[in-house]
Amino acid sequence: NASLSVNPIAQAYLKLVPLPNYSGPTTKADGENNYFTYTPTVQDYRSHMGRIDYNLGSKDKIFGEAQRSRYLVTASNYFHNALTGTHSDQIHAGGLVEEIHTFSPSMFLDPRGSVTRYDNATGVSSGGISPSTVGFPGYLAQDASTLALPQITFSDASNPLAYSNKPGSFENFDTIQLFSTFTKIYRSHTFLGGIDLRAYKGSYLSPGDA
Numbered sequence: 001n002a003s004l005s006v007n008p009i010a011q012a013y014l015k016l017v018p019l020p021n022y023s024g025p026t027t028k029a030d031g032e033n034n035y036f037t038y039t040p041t042v043q044d045y046r047s048h049m050g051r052i053d054y055n056l057g058s059k060d061k062i063f064g065e066a067q068r069s070r071y072l073v074t075a076s077n078y079f080h081n082a083l084t085g086t087h088s089d090q091i092h093a094g095g096l097v098e099e100i101h102t103f104s105p106s107m108f109l110d111p112r113g114s115v116t117r118y119d120n121a122t123g124v125s126s127g128g129i130s131p132s133t134v135g136f137p138g139y140l141a142q143d144a145s146t147l148a149l150p151q152i153t154f155s156d157a158s159n160p161l162a163y164s165n166k167p168g169s170f171e172n173f174d175t176i177q178l179f180s181t182f183t184k185i186y187r188s189h190t191f192l193g194g195i196d197l198r199a200y201k202g203s204y205l206s207p208g209d210a
Helices: 008-014
Strands: 042-055 060-075 086-104 107-124 170-186 189-205
Touching: none
Parallel strands: none
Antiparallel strands: 042 060, 060 086, 086 107, 107 170, 170 189
């Protein structure tokens, strides 16, 4: 239709929509069911841990350990570009150092310190892309908490796929601990004392529609 005009923003989105690649018994005259794709969910998990034990002398023993694991997931990238697809990235990391000091056969001190951190980030394939690249006003990017292509949904009865999605979220959590016990054995009695100091720090950002 020569008199039909298409919004420039819609044109920019349509350039990212793949061309039809399938024609079969389920394909309809209006083009429904004319695109076939694979949408694998890729899960990549890796974990590493190390520990060391060392005798500083006859009265001091020390050990330390560190660990880190990462879990990456990508999914739902039907168009294999910025219009579709989600991802998540989880990281667990931490370390511990402990020493045991022997004052005498009946007196011990056991201090240790540890740090752990948890990071979790979720997002969409268009993360980091300014809305202005597809024609939206520049102030959308200036006022946004995070950048991504704005989501476009349809109310058609055939329930077509939405373009882009809401930006993901970011979560961080830290635990810091200083722990120590003092042990004294006197005849048939054991006396224990110590401290347990902890700090918890967390942050969370969920941009949503912003």
